[in-house]
Amino acid sequence: MKKLLCIAGLIFFYAMTAFAGPMDLTPEHPVIFDKDKRTVSFLAEVNGKYLFQETRHFAVFADGSNGEKSVFRGFVPHHEFYEALMKINAVPGNNMTLGNKETTRVEGQEFAVSVTWEGAKRSYTIDEIIIESNKAPIVMKFGGNLKNAMEKHTGCLLCFDSCPVGVVSNSVYTYGAIEKRKEVTMRGNKDILPPDGTRVIITLAVK
Numbered sequence: 001m002k003k004l005l006c007i008a009g010l011i012f013f014y015a016m017t018a019f020a021g022p023m024d025l026t027p028e029h030p031v032i033f034d035k036d037k038r039t040v041s042f043l044a045e046v047n048g049k050y051l052f053q054e055t056r057h058f059a060v061f062a063d064g065s066n067g068e069k070s071v072f073r074g075f076v077p078h079h080e081f082y083e084a085l086m087k088i089n090a091v092p093g094n095n096m097t098l099g100n101k102e103t104t105r106v107e108g109q110e111f112a113v114s115v116t117w118e119g120a121k122r123s124y125t126i127d128e129i130i131i132e133s134n135k136a137p138i139v140m141k142f143g144g145n146l147k148n149a150m151e152k153h154t155g156c157l158l159c160f161d162s163c164p165v166g167v168v169s170n171s172v173y174t175y176g177a178i179e180k181r182k183e184v185t186m187r188g189n190k191d192i193l194p195p196d197g198t199r200v201i202i203t204l205a206v207k
Helices: 002-019 078-087 146-152
Strands: 031-034 039-046 057-061 070-074 110-116 130-132 140-142 156-159 168-170 186-188 199-206
Touching: 031 078, 039 078, 070 199, 078 146, 078 156
Parallel strands: 057 070, 156 168
Antiparallel strands: 031 039, 039 070, 039 199, 057 156, 110 140, 110 199, 130 186, 140 168
8 A cells, every 4th residue: 555655646746747837846846847848947046146256056956065156056956957857858968077077078968048037027048147258158968977966966957167067067168167267257147137045947948
């Protein structure tokens, strides 16, 4: 009987995850996917510090070791985020290692990334809500990196340069471009994003 209840519970969870709408997300149920549209959406909140200060982190799970270093604090753990991307048949690159990180650009499924929130006029693209000093389009790809993500527990969901730990990262720059080599700076756009602590929905759509 307990086994049947457990199976029924799992079926209910995946049904809710697949068919709930983005605005239904809560900290207890922070991620959904749409297999037909090939999208994943997750709940996060604005970290106002990075509307004024540069960072290499777009979104990080709040309980990860880098949870206070990103423009957005994510409510979804990195492994659940990875699993949701796999459920929409996104293809991970898995080409990044700790040894090749500064000479390799992340590969994998490319995503269009957008952000919205209650009261927003519309959804905004990542290039609209992030100030990129070189004005280069941000190209987010599914690096994968599940093993490193679980071992390091940084919580990194989306990074601004190619990363061997982050689940998704920006293929335009190799690791170290922001913090080490100072090739570019990135921060949230305070003229568009809502104030610190505002909850937002971040959506990744397969390109």
